Amino acid sequence: MKTIFIGINGYDFPYTRVRCFHFAEELRKLGMETEVLSFRDHLAPQYTGIEMLNLGDKEKLRLNFNAMAKLFKDRKSIFYIQKVHYHSGAPFLLSRLTGTKFILDYDDWDIDRSPLFERKILNNIFFKGHDSETVTRNFAQKASACIAASRHLQEYLSQYNNNVFYLPTGVNTERFKRISHNSTNSVNFIWTGLIWGEVIYNNIVFILDCFSVLSKEYKNVSLKIVADGEWYSKVKEVVKKTYSECKIDLLDWIPPDRMPEVLSTVDIGLLPLIPDKPNEIWMKAKSPTKLFEYMAMELATVSTNSGEVLNIIRDGIDGFLGNDKEDFTKKMGILVKDYEFRKNMAKLARKKAEKEFSLPALGKKLFSIIKDIESLKQ
Known part of the structure; x- marks a missing residue:
């Protein structure tokens, strides 16, 4: 039976x-027929x-009508939404309308x-509810199973469905694999992501403040930010205005x-997740994709001591957890000055990524879940 990821x-x-794409690929490797329908x-x-x-x-x-025309042909499949x-x-x-089984997948608090739809009547037609909370509840109740990328989301969805499974976003450990190590005396930090709003901008400023303190003590450090988003221009402005003496790329x-x-x-990878009030639950429920990528690439990491990260990192073993700006800076400094400690932490992070968060590991779990749903259809 085919599974269609939407x-x-x-x-x-x-x-x-x-x-969608990577999970579908892993299931194909295990012998399951899959397809991806990406609206974009x-x-x-x-x-x-x-x-x-x-x-x-x-x-x-228009997009939903086009999707329905495609999906109707595969109505005997399982939809992975x-x-x-x-x-x-x-x-x-x-x-x-047709009784097609579906799985609901959630990776962030949305x-x-x-x-x-903006019009309530359209939401009632498609979803039998007019607001997002009611619609999500209806969805979860009707799903054959729910897949949650964080423990917080798992707990939330479990209110409405008895078959809720924890499956982190994970990482392609074959693609994200370090080939060579830094052979210079420099120690390089990185943050990557989409700076979509003020809360993410404030987290970047948090990093810049920590790095600014660190760079006064250690002259061999640099910071790389790889980003996009509406607020990235503001980051560029503040770096030029306030942090111009630091080595920031x-x-x-x-x-x-x-x-x-x-x-x-x-x-070293950095992952601050410090919420403002409107994004408190969003931060708590977020599955930290970039953290899995850092770990797979054998980077030591410093992350905020909150949210889903607590279920992933053992502080001081396969990563560091920072409580505030002072603690974050202190742990960044430990990684700068102790090469062997940093190297060992990075190796343990890679091992954990391979064992628990690699696509093959997650694919096997998902394969088992879908097979159980298939057996219920027969």
Whole structure:
């Protein structure tokens, strides 16, 4: 039986890349027939990923009708629906009309910001609910199973469905694999990501403050930021204005498959996840994709001591957890001055990534879940 992965965005966005394209590829290796329907890549390549989240109802309807035409031919398959956004309308409506089984996959807390239809009547037609919380609850209740990328999401979805499984976003450990190590005396830090709003901007300033303190003590350190997003220009401005004496390299966004090449040039990955009030639950529920990439690339890491990271990192063993700016800076300093400690931490991180967060490991778990659902259909 075929499993069709349905995502709102394209390969460039990690939630669709890993949880649709990569999961589908792993299942094919295990002998399962799979297909991916990316609304952006396959139905609307003229839009950017950000534009896909801000379309008008007319365009959302057009894309859903096109998706329904494609999915109706495969109504005897299992739909794997990544997120409850407007793109999930077509498969959810088809499931109600034809009895197609589906799995709901959630990787981030989007429940309070899900881009559904603007018109309540359209949400009622497609989802039997008008607000995102009601729609998500309906979805979870009707799903044959739910897949959660964080423990917080698992707990939330378990209120509405008895078959909720924990499956982190993970990483392609074959692609994200260090070939060579830094042979110079320099110690290089990195942050990568989308600076989409003020809360992420503030986290970057947090990094810059920590690095500024560190660079006064250690002259052999550098920081690389690889980013995109509406607030990246503000980061560039503040670096030029306030941190010009530090060794900071600002790079624009690169294709995802080139990221291992960039990560091979650094030693330590940084992941602050300090929330503001509106994003408190979002930060707590987020599956940290970049952390898995850092670990797979044998980077030592310093992350915020909160959220899903607590289920991944053992502080001082396969990564560091920082409580505040002073603690974050202190642990960055330990990694700078102690090469052997840094090297050992990085190796343990790689081992954990291979064992627990690699695509083959996650693929086997997902294969078993889907096989159980298939048996219920027969």
